[in-house]
Amino acid sequence: MSSVFASPQENGWQKWKAVWARNEALSLLVLLAGVIALFMVIEPTMRKSSVYWDLLRQVSPTMVAAVGITLLLLSGEFDLTVGSMLALTGIVIVDTFNRTDNMWLGILAGLLTGLVIGAINGTFVTVIGMESLMTTLGMMFAIRGLVYVYTNQTPIVDQNRFTQFTRLWFKNFGPVPSPIIVALVLVALAYFLATRTEFGRNTYAIGGNANAARVSGINVRRVKFTLFVISGLMASVAGLLYTAQTDTGYFNAGLGFELEVLAAVVLGGASLAGGQGNVTSTALAVLIIGTIGKGMRLMSIDTTQQLLVIGIVMLIAVYYHRIRKQTAARLTQEAYAARQAARGNVLA
Amino acid sequence: MATTTSAPLLTLAGIRKEFPGVVALAGVNFELLPGEVHALVGENGAGKSTMIKIISGLYRPDAGEMAVGGEVAEFRSPADSIARRIKVVYQELDLVPDMSVAENVFLGGYPKTPRGLVDWAALNSRTESLLAELGLDIDPGTPVGELRVAEQQLVEIARALSQQAQIVIMDEPTSALSPGEVDRLFAVIEQLQQRGVGIIYVSHKLDEIFRIADRVTVFRDGQLVTTTPIAETSIQQLVTWMVGRELSDLYPKSPAVIGEPLLRVSNVSGPGIYDLSLTVHAGEVVGIFGLMGAGINSVGRVIFGASPRTAGQVTLAGQEVGAGSPGDAMEKGLALLTENRKEDGLVLPLSVKNNMTLASLRKFATFGWLWPRQEIKESADYVNRLSIKTPSLRQQVRFLSGGNQQKVLMARWMMRDPKVLLLTEPTRGIDVGSKAEIYRLIDEMAHRGLGILFMSTEIPEILGIADRILVMREGRIVAAFGRNEATQERLVAAAASDLNDAIVEAG
Amino acid sequence: MSAEISTPARSVGASGQSSLQDFLRRLFGSQEGVLFLIVAVLWLYLMSRSDVFFTQRNIGVMLSQVSMIAITGFGMTMLMIAREVDLSVGSMQAFAGVTAMQALNESHSLIVGLLAALAVGAIVGAINAGATLGLKISSFIVTLAMMQIVRGLAYTSTNAAVQNEHKLASFKKVFNGAFIENPVRIPNPVLTMVIIFIIFGLILSRTTFGRSIYAIGGNPEAAALSGIPVNRIKAICFIITGMLAALSAFMLIARMNSGQNNAGFGFELQVIGSVLLGGASLAGGKGTLVGTLLAAVLLGTVNNGIVLLGYNSNWQTAVVGLMILTAVFLDTMRRRMTGQS
Amino acid sequence: AQDSSPTAAEMEGDAMVRSMDPSALPDGWTLPEKVGHVTNYLVHEWYQNLTKGEQARADEWGISFSINDANLDLETSLAAVDDLVSQGVDVLNFTPVNEEASGPKITEVAATGLPIICESSPTAGCTTLVSIDDYAAGFKVGVWAGNYVNENLGGQAVVLDVGLPALTTTVARSTGFWDGLVSVLGDNATLAQSVDGQGLKDQAVTVSADALTAHPDVNVIFGINDDSALGGMQSYEAAGLDMDALLVVGFGCEGNACKDALAEGSPYKVSAAMFPEYQGRLLIDAGIVAFNGVELPPHLIAPSTPITADNLGDFYTLEDGAYSANFDAIAQISVEGES
Numbered sequence A: 001m002s003s004v005f006a007s008p009q010e011n012g013w014q015k016w017k018a019v020w021a022r023n024e025a026l027s028l029l030v031l032l033a034g035v036i037a038l039f040m041v042i043e044p045t046m047r048k049s050s051v052y053w054d055l056l057r058q059v060s061p062t063m064v065a066a067v068g069i070t071l072l073l074l075s076g077e078f079d080l081t082v083g084s085m086l087a088l089t090g091i092v093i094v095d096t097f098n099r100t101d102n103m104w105l106g107i108l109a110g111l112l113t114g115l116v117i118g119a120i121n122g123t124f125v126t127v128i129g130m131e132s133l134m135t136t137l138g139m140m141f142a143i144r145g146l147v148y149v150y151t152n153q154t155p156i157v158d159q160n161r162f163t164q165f166t167r168l169w170f171k172n173f174g175p176v177p178s179p180i181i182v183a184l185v186l187v188a189l190a191y192f193l194a195t196r197t198e199f200g201r202n203t204y205a206i207g208g209n210a211n212a213a214r215v216s217g218i219n220v221r222r223v224k225f226t227l228f229v230i231s232g233l234m235a236s237v238a239g240l241l242y243t244a245q246t247d248t249g250y251f252n253a254g255l256g257f258e259l260e261v262l263a264a265v266v267l268g269g270a271s272l273a274g275g276q277g278n279v280t281s282t283a284l285a286v287l288i289i290g291t292i293g294k295g296m297r298l299m300s301i302d303t304t305q306q307l308l309v310i311g312i313v314m315l316i317a318v319y320y321h322r323i324r325k326q327t328a329a330r331l332t333q334e335a336y337a338a339r340q341a342a343r344g345n346v347l348a
Numbered sequence B: 001m002a003t004t005t006s007a008p009l010l011t012l013a014g015i016r017k018e019f020p021g022v023v024a025l026a027g028v029n030f031e032l033l034p035g036e037v038h039a040l041v042g043e044n045g046a047g048k049s050t051m052i053k054i055i056s057g058l059y060r061p062d063a064g065e066m067a068v069g070g071e072v073a074e075f076r077s078p079a080d081s082i083a084r085r086i087k088v089v090y091q092e093l094d095l096v097p098d099m100s101v102a103e104n105v106f107l108g109g110y111p112k113t114p115r116g117l118v119d120w121a122a123l124n125s126r127t128e129s130l131l132a133e134l135g136l137d138i139d140p141g142t143p144v145g146e147l148r149v150a151e152q153q154l155v156e157i158a159r160a161l162s163q164q165a166q167i168v169i170m171d172e173p174t175s176a177l178s179p180g181e182v183d184r185l186f187a188v189i190e191q192l193q194q195r196g197v198g199i200i201y202v203s204h205k206l207d208e209i210f211r212i213a214d215r216v217t218v219f220r221d222g223q224l225v226t227t228t229p230i231a232e233t234s235i236q237q238l239v240t241w242m243v244g245r246e247l248s249d250l251y252p253k254s255p256a257v258i259g260e261p262l263l264r265v266s267n268v269s270g271p272g273i274y275d276l277s278l279t280v281h282a283g284e285v286v287g288i289f290g291l292m293g294a295g296i297n298s299v300g301r302v303i304f305g306a307s308p309r310t311a312g313q314v315t316l317a318g319q320e321v322g323a324g325s326p327g328d329a330m331e332k333g334l335a336l337l338t339e340n341r342k343e344d345g346l347v348l349p350l351s352v353k354n355n356m357t358l359a360s361l362r363k364f365a366t367f368g369w370l371w372p373r374q375e376i377k378e379s380a381d382y383v384n385r386l387s388i389k390t391p392s393l394r395q396q397v398r399f400l401s402g403g404n405q406q407k408v409l410m411a412r413w414m415m416r417d418p419k420v421l422l423l424t425e426p427t428r429g430i431d432v433g434s435k436a437e438i439y440r441l442i443d444e445m446a447h448r449g450l451g452i453l454f455m456s457t458e459i460p461e462i463l464g465i466a467d468r469i470l471v472m473r474e475g476r477i478v479a480a481f482g483r484n485e486a487t488q489e490r491l492v493a494a495a496a497s498d499l500n501d502a503i504v505e506a507g
Numbered sequence C: 001m002s003a004e005i006s007t008p009a010r011s012v013g014a015s016g017q018s019s020l021q022d023f024l025r026r027l028f029g030s031q032e033g034v035l036f037l038i039v040a041v042l043w044l045y046l047m048s049r050s051d052v053f054f055t056q057r058n059i060g061v062m063l064s065q066v067s068m069i070a071i072t073g074f075g076m077t078m079l080m081i082a083r084e085v086d087l088s089v090g091s092m093q094a095f096a097g098v099t100a101m102q103a104l105n106e107s108h109s110l111i112v113g114l115l116a117a118l119a120v121g122a123i124v125g126a127i128n129a130g131a132t133l134g135l136k137i138s139s140f141i142v143t144l145a146m147m148q149i150v151r152g153l154a155y156t157s158t159n160a161a162v163q164n165e166h167k168l169a170s171f172k173k174v175f176n177g178a179f180i181e182n183p184v185r186i187p188n189p190v191l192t193m194v195i196i197f198i199i200f201g202l203i204l205s206r207t208t209f210g211r212s213i214y215a216i217g218g219n220p221e222a223a224a225l226s227g228i229p230v231n232r233i234k235a236i237c238f239i240i241t242g243m244l245a246a247l248s249a250f251m252l253i254a255r256m257n258s259g260q261n262n263a264g265f266g267f268e269l270q271v272i273g274s275v276l277l278g279g280a281s282l283a284g285g286k287g288t289l290v291g292t293l294l295a296a297v298l299l300g301t302v303n304n305g306i307v308l309l310g311y312n313s314n315w316q317t318a319v320v321g322l323m324i325l326t327a328v329f330l331d332t333m334r335r336r337m338t339g340q341s
Numbered sequence D: 001a002q003d004s005s006p007t008a009a010e011m012e013g014d015a016m017v018r019s020m021d022p023s024a025l026p027d028g029w030t031l032p033e034k035v036g037h038v039t040n041y042l043v044h045e046w047y048q049n050l051t052k053g054e055q056a057r058a059d060e061w062g063i064s065f066s067i068n069d070a071n072l073d074l075e076t077s078l079a080a081v082d083d084l085v086s087q088g089v090d091v092l093n094f095t096p097v098n099e100e101a102s103g104p105k106i107t108e109v110a111a112t113g114l115p116i117i118c119e120s121s122p123t124a125g126c127t128t129l130v131s132i133d134d135y136a137a138g139f140k141v142g143v144w145a146g147n148y149v150n151e152n153l154g155g156q157a158v159v160l161d162v163g164l165p166a167l168t169t170t171v172a173r174s175t176g177f178w179d180g181l182v183s184v185l186g187d188n189a190t191l192a193q194s195v196d197g198q199g200l201k202d203q204a205v206t207v208s209a210d211a212l213t214a215h216p217d218v219n220v221i222f223g224i225n226d227d228s229a230l231g232g233m234q235s236y237e238a239a240g241l242d243m244d245a246l247l248v249v250g251f252g253c254e255g256n257a258c259k260d261a262l263a264e265g266s267p268y269k270v271s272a273a274m275f276p277e278y279q280g281r282l283l284i285d286a287g288i289v290a291f292n293g294v295e296l297p298p299h300l301i302a303p304s305t306p307i308t309a310d311n312l313g314d315f316y317t318l319e320d321g322a323y324s325a326n327f328d329a330i331a332q333i334s335v336e337g338e339s
């Protein structure tokens, strides 16, 4: 059976072009390698391997949260609460530590927070039918505000100083930092969920054409609800990692985190309209943004100029994605035309 | 053919559905038998799609009962309906364009491995055999978005097969199919029939109904007018039931008074069309007939400048029309009614009035400042003149029925007082009553001295209203007929014949 | 022959209902109505709880604060109706502000300072437009990047706040706070807001330009085929938004008496939040200036009320969130009940 | 304020820091090659001037100095610590975004033996903290303000506190000020309202405008930094209230705005000066001392004093529109009894 990807007119060059155009992860991988190579040339510290282990540790909360958001975005919905969730989870975890003197209860409570907030977001959007962008914007302020009110803007310090807890952040297995292990396991699970399970395929279908999904008997509301819960849960895992680093419930944790996550998702090529994107690309994009930030910090470039650079890189990357997607669409069209020509009208 | 003795597959009793301000269904009784093709006809907005959506579980009825296979059925979602082996092929196809054919066929119920994961191998092989059953030779891995509409429709039907549907409902399935594709579809329908599947078939094309239906049910304004075996009725009778009165003449053609040449298209090429030349005179209706994909949609777009023109010249009343600029074309006196109402015609969230006046805003404004009085007056005038059914000028156009939406678009262009009107399939998906209205409007405009270029894939209407007919194939004009020489057979022959045949000089 | 349709078209234009009924239906039938109701309830509550609330002074102060969000919001409303968005307006508060203050210090001329701000707004707006329309990238992403870039420029152009070195007496008067004398006894920022509201309100509802904006947002393809210059109109909307954001930046420096390069953090969320709350949507085609104004006033009232009643200011963020949720909830319910969803 | 009293050895280290001289490095001492500072908010004038002071001092010593800024983001701040460690700094200067939350990280890094000189807020793991005593400095301006009120404003103070509850140091400033004021005025001081200006001028203007409508009788505005105080004053003026009946008390006086306001004779009469350039010098010098293994007290107190129109000229010299700090005069300020 002939695949469209290998229609007769495609020569070797065309084939490579198709591989390039259709595979966003590939581009991102090349970009990542390029960024690393560039920094290695201009900044000697970037040649040390320890820098990269640090990097992996540092990007892990963002990676976890961004992957959660990607899954949700595939279904065409948004969640702006991730930043506030980082703060809320931290507060809940450390507060529970202090109230129960039990580390496991604290961690459990933290994860439960993600579950509950995700379920609340999900209920607003899928049961009541509220628009997700506005709803989660409201939730973002509401959660942050409640955190302020509850803590009176004082950090909550872990009185037990659970070292086992902070090891979740600081411990290394060989050279591999533990948080990145958590993050990669979750990325793998998310990848598996998105590509191998019916639930994942249904998610893509909903984002691709919600109506088609609904009339095919997919319970769109349930899928979306579950995705909100997953995204909430992932945000609370991010919060857990973040908190393990500080052992403190910090009310201002994750201010602006939602935009950071969004930038990564967009750089990873996911469509804000849903249906397009994948978790590996998002994870790569997180690494790219992390590397650029790291390199610039090591070069002691001003934060102010870092903002400029990140902005410009994002613009270029998105423009690049557009060109790539356009090429992919054109190749598809050409392949289709060739197929039609080769076969004649099937139905006539 | 239907075996009238067997128990009904589906029974609706007293089904009622209201939307705010509209009674879409006012207590409908309906029955579908195994192996029968049951046609559903009615004007736009009569409630056909609403009934289908109730059967599919998308809407819940306000009153009434439904039974499937004798058991009472209360569907809370499409999943419930699918579980009872009901499959709907909707008017607007519901496929996920980015996903593969196989995934679309099994959407909502993938074959799974014992561990509960998607079984890709089974998915592809089962799709392949289903497609083979339908005589469709496509790779199950192809993204559906790449398929032709007809192929997509068959994918939907493959879905019905995959779900072993007992009841298949098709809402205007042929509105985007070529005659060959229609034949193919009908063959599939017969196949289904032989398996005892019951089919509800909605269409505005009454001739089709007489080809395949066993029984027909007529709706009017949410009421069921009658259900009758097809053999006991006629097209004329159906039309009368649908519109509630006798429609004596579908094609009101008054004798043309042909005037000066207005639109001259010389050797124009563009995406989908090659070396197109034609002339439209004042008071003349020129029809272009072509099968699906022949390029008739591109004609209007390229002349109007909505698609790029790569070669050739267009003049209107002697003035040259710039390429690729709808603004200039409008300036010179052209108007274009596009093929896709929803995609590039209507502005759904805007009101009826604002949709109508969109192309002639300047007429109601001084230095950009609008004078609403005049705007309202003229819009109201058009609503009345074209008998547009709308509760008010302020009504969002999205709530109007298809036919009325089309009339709003006609009004948009009539308001500009164009010299030449380019119409692309203006009656697609429109009921017979509204069609008659639109034909009447076309005739009236021609009578007032407008030139009309009318592109259509439907032979009867072309024959009915055009003074001169051009036939298009593969982007080229291949034949031209006067009103009196054209027949259905000659048009089909020209549209489908080989390129080597004599190309009749056009224009 | 003329064919008649089974149900004759109802005569249009005339409404059968009494005007009161019609009024009520319209009040509750729209997002603006819902907002009006919430604002009214809130005002009544605050009036009963605080003597100070409903005084000319307090309302003046509150509306002065609302004015910057609202003025930027008016531009943003037009942009969002046209199905675009601008996230760079917050950074603009900093960048246009410091630029204007520098220009004032250099030139000692109010007009030059104002023009400098507006020029910055126009240029950034034009760049947003160019990148969005020229490169065909979603404006959400373009302006997300521009938000970083413009903030970076604000930091780069000055590494500290730009102080008022020109000491222009007129500068203090233009947009400064509430009760600087002017003939109408309405604070200048509020007056400015009202004037801009009227101008752009009329443009949106009464001009071909405004109508085109709605059409573009509702269906860009259809608008283009109706002869509307889609890109040109979108570009103008971007530039207007940039300039209005710059005008609020100018109002901000007048209030602060200095150009702060860290001003306007989160301002874009307040503005976009107000616009969305006012009934516009990211999908385009709908929204009104009245809605935006009411939403901005609602959020301003909440902030003002919390301080007036002496509540812990920690509540401000929370209440803003709850207000957004309430408004979205009520609007969703309203639409469900009137079958508009 | 919670520090235990320093040992004699530590006091010796303290004195050593204050008397370091680039022309005379103690015998046997080595200089660190690289010093890096992770700041929390470099765009603020305080940090602009502080790091200027550090850079100048590092240049005097011939030490390479680099800055990484967190722009108020905790994660970035902690990542920047890793980055400087990777770069092999010999001394780390650190300003926490949040001191509690930075503790574990700093403790971890400190365990490697790297001297960490903290600024602004005490953080677990720091070798020492260089900062003013916020409470004491607040108390001093509070006393000054109390006397001013007695002499010029009829002995009654109605206070608007434009605070920043999110940071312990800024809370200490507000409390210190209030206690100092009350120590002079007793019951004649009333707190009209505390508002959160977030230390940002635009926020300060907004919240104080609201508060001033509720309390138009306010005659003393205290701000936890210059922006807060100036923002409050700005709203007061905009509200059309009597500027002659107002006293504005600021904190930091790190930039030109404060100095100009003092010099102009506006209601902004006093600020708890913190001398960022001088603190920058102390930070570098403390790093050198710590690098050479000398014990330091947990808190190395930087000088602070109420700065007014009268003594502005003692501490700062105005030349061509720029103020330069007189380090000798600043070094003379007593830090006795502050902790």
Ligand SMILES: Nc1ncnc2c1ncn2[C@@H]1O[C@H](COP(=O)(O)OP(=O)(O)OP(=O)(O)O)[C@@H](O)[C@H]1O
Binding pocket: B019, B020, B022, B023, B024, B042, B043, B044, B045, B046, B047, B048, B049, B050, B051, B399, B400, B401, B402, B403, B429, B431, C339
């Ligand atoms: N979701 C809805 N909200 C409000 N009114 C609706 C809705 N769906 C349908 N209607 C109205 O109900 C009536 C019946 O519509 P329906 O779509 O069933 O007509 P139809 O017979 O399928 O017409 P067509 O031939 O144009 O497809 C129409 O007046 C329509 O405007």
Ligand SMILES: Nc1ncnc2c1ncn2[C@@H]1O[C@H](COP(=O)(O)OP(=O)(O)OP(=O)(O)O)[C@@H](O)[C@H]1O
Binding pocket: B271, B272, B273, B290, B291, B292, B293, B294, B295, B296, B297, B298, B299, B307
């Ligand atoms: N913008 C374009 N670029 C390239 N090819 C085009 C473009 N527009 C149309 N075509 C091609 O030109 C041919 C005619 O297109 P057109 O849409 O006019 O046909 P049609 O008769 O309406 O058929 P269909 O039923 O497929 O819409 C098709 O093969 C189409 O793929």
Ligand SMILES: [Mg+2]
Binding pocket: B048, B049, B050, B091, B171
């Ligand atoms: Mg229908």
Ligand SMILES: [Mg+2]
Binding pocket: B293, B297, B339
């Ligand atoms: Mg077509």
